Amino acid sequence: MKNVTLKDVAKAAGVSYATVSRALSGSSQIGSETRERVLKLCDEMGYTTNFVARSMVTKRTNLIGLVVPSVDNQFMSELAYHAEVSARAHGYNIMLCDSGPDLKQEKTVFKLLLGRQVDGILIVPQSSKSYDNLKSYLDQVPTVFLSENLRSQPQSYVAVDNSRGTYLGTQYLYELGHQDILYFGQRPGSTTHQLRADGYMKACHEFDLTPHFFNSEYSRSSIQGGYQLAKELFRKPLDCTAVFAATDSNALGILTAADEMGIDIPGHLSLIGFDNISATALSRIDLTTVDQPKRDMAVQAVDMLRDKIENGTQGYVHQILLPTLIQRGTCRKLDPSK
Amino acid sequence: MKNVTLKDVAKAAGVSYATVSRALSGSSQIGSETRERVLKLCDEMGYTTNFVARSMVTKRTNLIGLVVPSVDNQFMSELAYHAEVSARAHGYNIMLCDSGPDLKQEKTVFKLLLGRQVDGILIVPQSSKSYDNLKSYLDQVPTVFLSENLRSQPQSYVAVDNSRGTYLGTQYLYELGHQDILYFGQRPGSTTHQLRADGYMKACHEFDLTPHFFNSEYSRSSIQGGYQLAKELFRKPLDCTAVFAATDSNALGILTAADEMGIDIPGHLSLIGFDNISATALSRIDLTTVDQPKRDMAVQAVDMLRDKIENGTQGYVHQILLPTLIQRGTCRKLDPSK
Numbered sequence: 001m002k003n004v005t006l007k008d009v010a011k012a013a014g015v016s017y018a019t020v021s022r023a024l025s026g027s028s029q030i031g032s033e034t035r036e037r038v039l040k041l042c043d044e045m046g047y048t049t050n051f052v053a054r055s056m057v058t059k060r061t062n063l064i065g066l067v068v069p070s071v072d073n074q075f076m077s078e079l080a081y082h083a084e085v086s087a088r089a090h091g092y093n094i095m096l097c098d099s100g101p102d103l104k105q106e107k108t109v110f111k112l113l114l115g116r117q118v119d120g121i122l123i124v125p126q127s128s129k130s131y132d133n134l135k136s137y138l139d140q141v142p143t144v145f146l147s148e149n150l151r152s153q154p155q156s157y158v159a160v161d162n163s164r165g166t167y168l169g170t171q172y173l174y175e176l177g178h179q180d181i182l183y184f185g186q187r188p189g190s191t192t193h194q195l196r197a198d199g200y201m202k203a204c205h206e207f208d209l210t211p212h213f214f215n216s217e218y219s220r221s222s223i224q225g226g227y228q229l230a231k232e233l234f235r236k237p238l239d240c241t242a243v244f245a246a247t248d249s250n251a252l253g254i255l256t257a258a259d260e261m262g263i264d265i266p267g268h269l270s271l272i273g274f275d276n277i278s279a280t281a282l283s284r285i286d287l288t289t290v291d292q293p294k295r296d297m298a299v300q301a302v303d304m305l306r307d308k309i310e311n312g313t314q315g316y317v318h319q320i321l322l323p324t325l326i327q328r329g330t331c332r333k334l335d336p337s338k
Numbered sequence: 339m340k341n342v343t344l345k346d347v348a349k350a351a352g353v354s355y356a357t358v359s360r361a362l363s364g365s366s367q368i369g370s371e372t373r374e375r376v377l378k379l380c381d382e383m384g385y386t387t388n389f390v391a392r393s394m395v396t397k398r399t400n401l402i403g404l405v406v407p408s409v410d411n412q413f414m415s416e417l418a419y420h421a422e423v424s425a426r427a428h429g430y431n432i433m434l435c436d437s438g439p440d441l442k443q444e445k446t447v448f449k450l451l452l453g454r455q456v457d458g459i460l461i462v463p464q465s466s467k468s469y470d471n472l473k474s475y476l477d478q479v480p481t482v483f484l485s486e487n488l489r490s491q492p493q494s495y496v497a498v499d500n501s502r503g504t505y506l507g508t509q510y511l512y513e514l515g516h517q518d519i520l521y522f523g524q525r526p527g528s529t530t531h532q533l534r535a536d537g538y539m540k541a542c543h544e545f546d547l548t549p550h551f552f553n554s555e556y557s558r559s560s561i562q563g564g565y566q567l568a569k570e571l572f573r574k575p576l577d578c579t580a581v582f583a584a585t586d587s588n589a590l591g592i593l594t595a596a597d598e599m600g601i602d603i604p605g606h607l608s609l610i611g612f613d614n615i616s617a618t619a620l621s622r623i624d625l626t627t628v629d630q631p632k633r634d635m636a637v638q639a640v641d642m643l644r645d646k647i648e649n650g651t652q653g654y655v656h657q658i659l660l661p662t663l664i665q666r667g668t669c670r671k672l673d674p675s676k
Contacts, residue, residue, distance in 0.1 A: 003452070003478050046474030048452040052399070061390070066434075071422065072616075077415030084409065084436050088447075093454065096404075096434040098422050109426075114341070114386040116431065136384030140341050223620070256621035278410075282561070283594035284622040 004047045013041050024049075064092045064305065065113035067106065067123040069099045069220075074277040075248075075294070076124065079146065082298035083122055090306060092119070099126060101220075103133045110134050114141055120305040125149050128191040142308035144301045148320075149191045156308070156316040158301040162192055162274075165290040165323035166199030166244065169272045172288075172325055173242045174207045177334030178270060181209060182240040184233070185216045185226060185250035196246055196274060212240060221246065226253020234261050241334060242270035248277045251287055255330075266332035276326055286329035293321050342385045351379050362387075402430045402643060403451030405444065405461040407437045407558075412615040413586075413632070414462065417484065420636035421460055428644055430457070437464060439558075441471045448472050452479055458643040463487050466529040480646035482639045486658075487529040494646070494654040496639040500530055500612075503628040503661035504537030504582065507610045510626075510663055511580045512545045515672030516608060519547060520578040522571070523554045523564060523588035534584055534612060550578060559584065564591020572599050579672060580608035586615045589625055593668075604670035614664055624667035631659050 010020045015038065022030045023038035055061045064087050068076040084094045095118060097109035106126050113121055120142040125131075130145075131138075131153045138155065145157035166183075173181050183200045187193045197213070204211040214233050218225040226245065230253055245251035251273030258265050265271050273280060276291035300319055307313045348358045353376065360368045361376035379385075393399045402425050406414040422432045433456060435447035444464050451459055458480040463469070468483075469476075469491045476493065483495035504521075511519050521538045525531045535551070542549040552571050556563040564583065568591055583589035589611030596603050603609050611618060614629035638657055645651045 044474060046478060048449045048475070048478075050455065051450075051453040052455045063433075070419065071409075072416045072419035074412070074415075074616075077412075077418075078410045080415075080434070081408065081410035081436060084434055085438075088435070093450065094434050095401075096418070096422055096432045097426070098419060100423075111386045112389075112431065115389040117388065117390045136382060137386070140384060140386075252620060259621050278412075279617045279620065282590060282617065282620075282623065283597050285620065 003050070004045050006047070009038065009042055009045055009047050012045060013038050060119055060309075061117050062092050063095050063116065063118040064302070065097060065110075065116070065118040065121040065123075066094045067097050067099050067109055067113070067121060069101075069106075069124060069126055071096065071098055074279060075275055075292070078278070078294045079124065079298050082295045083302060086299045086302040090302065092302075092306075099123075102126070103129060106130060107133055110137055119309045120144070122146060122301050122305060127189055129189070131155065142305060144305045144308070146297060146301055147192060148195055151191060151195075151318065154316050156304055156318070158297050158304060158319040158321070159192075160292040160297065160323050161320045162195040162323075163199035163202070165274060165292075166196045167203045168199075168323065168325045169244055169274070169288075169290050170200050170203035170209075171207070172327075173244070173270060173272065173331065174203065174209065176242075176270070176331060177336055178242040179209060180212070180240040181242045181244055182212045182214055182233075183246070184214050184243050184254065185221065185229060185246040186213060187216050187218065187221065187246070193246055200244060216246075216250070221249045223249050223252045223256070226250035227256050228253070230254040230257035231261075234258070234263060238263075238269065240269075242272070242331070245271065245273045248273040248275040248280050248287065248289055251289070251330075252279065252285070255285065255287070266330050270331040272331060280326075280328070288328045288331045289326050291324045291326050293324070296321055341388070342383050344385070347376065347380055347383055347385050350383060351376050398457055398647075399455050400430050401433050401454065401456040402640070403435060403448075403454070403456040403459040403461075404432045405435050405437050405447055405451070405459065407439075407444075407462060407464055409434065409436050412617060413613055413630070416616070416632045417462065417636050420633045421640060424637045424640040428640065430640075430644075437461075440464065441467060444468060445471050448475055457647045458482070460484060460639050460643060465527055467527070469493065480643060482643045482646070484635060484639055485530060486533055489529060489533075489656065492654050494642055494656070496635050496642060496657040496659070497530075498630040498635065498661050499658045500533040500661075501537035501540070503612060503630075504534045505541045506537075506661065506663045507582055507612070507628050508538050508541035508547075509545070510665075511582070511608060511610065511669065512541065512547065514580075514608070514669060515674055516580040517547060518550070518578040519580045519582055520550045520552055520571075521584070522552050522581050522592065523559065523567060523584040524551060525554050525556065525559065525584070531584055538582060554584075554588070559587045561587050561590045561594070564588035565594050566591070568592040568595035569599075572596070572601060576601075576607065578607075580610070580669070583609065583611045586611040586613040586618050586625065586627055589627070589668075590617065590623070593623065593625070604668050608669040610669060618664075618666070626666045626669045627664050629662040629664050631662070634659055 010017045023035040099106040124146045128149045148159040273289040280287040361373040437444040462484045466487045486497040611627040618625035
């Protein structure tokens with residue numbers, strides 16, 4: 001298979017190499033009739049610009065590496081979608097890598113992208129340990145993280161204000177009359193999860209509620225994990241009127257377990273999640289949740305990365321976006337007379 | 339920002355360039371103690387292999403372009419996940435492009451990937467028109483399509499047997515006692531949709547049922563589109579006992595409309611979808627559907643593409659995978675006495 005070259009087009013058009021080149025660059029040194037004829041021929045013959053040859057000259061590849069754990073996860077695929085569209089609008093292509101289940105794989109794909117001479121990397125880190133995991137490579141390539149997991153490190157990131165999100169959700173439950181709110185599914189070793197728990201604690205303190213936790217031992221949030229954990233929770237009599245799930249996946253697992261065990265949501269138990277993944281909006285799910293502005297996160301991360309790549313901007317920025325409470329059907333107002 | 343080179347490592351280790359190179363290639367010309375010391379240093383200093391320099395020699399980029407319409411669509415993101423994992427296992431990276439809403443965008447990203455000198459392209463085409471749209475470029479790069487949309491063209495593809503899928507679903511409804519089955523949401527201009535409709539027709543013919551269609555005018559299947567169309571359908575009295583939705587997105591839209599209008603599924607109406615996207619498995623959705631084996635499709639497409647890239651295999655292959663009926667909770671057995 002052979003690529004169609006400028007020379008091929010010139011030959012077919014019966015003009016010089018320079019004329020084709022001028023037609024493609026929009027030069028005014030050739031007539032508009034010739035230009036249009038040449039461009040039409042480029043299209044018909046399937047000519048494409050060779051970006052690899054160009055990058056030899058510019059020393060840029062115009063490639064951005066995108067590293068996410070499990071792109072089939074809804075939150076990740078929505079982020080990836082917006083990052084790709086935004087990067088492409090600015091002349092960059094996305095090289096996608098899945099960092100799979102562990103830190104080892106994350107390091108492997110990060111190295112691989114570096115070796116690909118990407119201009120920069122956007123990464124949703126595995127955990128707070130990702131900084132140490134990638135430290136020796138972070139000086140070699142502009143990098144922007146998409147997570148609050150690295151908030152104590154001198155690294156740029158864009159993330160939602162996780163702590164404010166759980167604060168808002170807890171406040172909402174309190175205003176509906178709930179006094180016994182259980183925080184469900186906090187994962188160990190995740191700064192993001194710690195921050196979400198902090199926001200819940202802050203609200204409890206402010207509204208004089210006693211915090212209760214039912215933590216997860218799973219290293220990743222999933223519907224299945226949430227389901228297992230909820231089955232365990234529901235084994236004993238409920239001593240709360242509302243559950244705040246650390247993630248929507250957990251909340252979806254809780255819904256399934258509750259349905260199986262005849263616990264009516266929101267009749268017996270109110271439920272709120274976090275992330276606003278697309279499945280939560282389905283009418284039969286209708287989960288009240290906290291929205292992460294995924295499009296804004298992706299767009300701002302691409303802009304921040306471009307600034308580092310194109311202007312050589314040093315230092316680091318922590319860009320925090322505001323979460324929004326999405327009121328749907330899984331939270332109930334408690335009757336104050338009871 | 340400067341990449342760590344072999345020379346940097348050699349200097350730090352106090353050995354020659356050749357020794358570092360030998361350590362990395364696993365050569366037996368150096369002692370195991372030296373090799374381990376050098377490899378440890380490579381890791382600590384953040385050395386990575388320069389694949390761009392290597393590709394100058396091999397004339398391969400080891401890049402596969404992946405083109406999908408809307409990677410935030412669940413079906414596409416699951417395909418992308420499996421394609422990325424499978425490609426990487428064979429030493430290829432994925433360059434992801436979203437072909438957005440139309441043929442123009444599809445052509446733009448295809449050209450862009452060609453210009454990136456990718457070794458091959460995996461593409462979920464926009465529609466049956468994608469062949470004409472991309473024709474002038476298909477000779478220049480090994481390409482495998484992920485869709486039956488191009489079945490009449492001399493192009494390689496991997497796809498599920500769409501017609502068999504709807505046949506299986508219709509047969510299942512017939513065996514549950516349904517005689518009036520409506521086919522819902524067929525899109526114009528899509529070969530895939532035509533094939534699905536064909537399978538339904540074939541089953542109707544075989545079981546002596548009268549086919550009924552309620553077609554879509556939308557150019558893409560979506561939950562919202564299915565919802566609008568279902569509202570229209572439910573305006574008149576129902577003259578069917580079951581609906582076969584052309585896609586799961588359509589089926590999810592039907593569920594929402596039915597809930598709003600008090601139509602009990604499966605009590606009043608049985609419902610079956612197609613694709614088995616992950617949301618259909620949620621307990622509150624529990625949609626009976628036809629599974630497309632997404633992992634197998636991705637793995638086989640990557641293998642087929644590798645065969646073209648690595649062995650220069652010419653000609654084309656149509657690889658058809660078998661669909662499976664997934665029985666869940668939205669179909670009801672009709673009482674024959676009524």
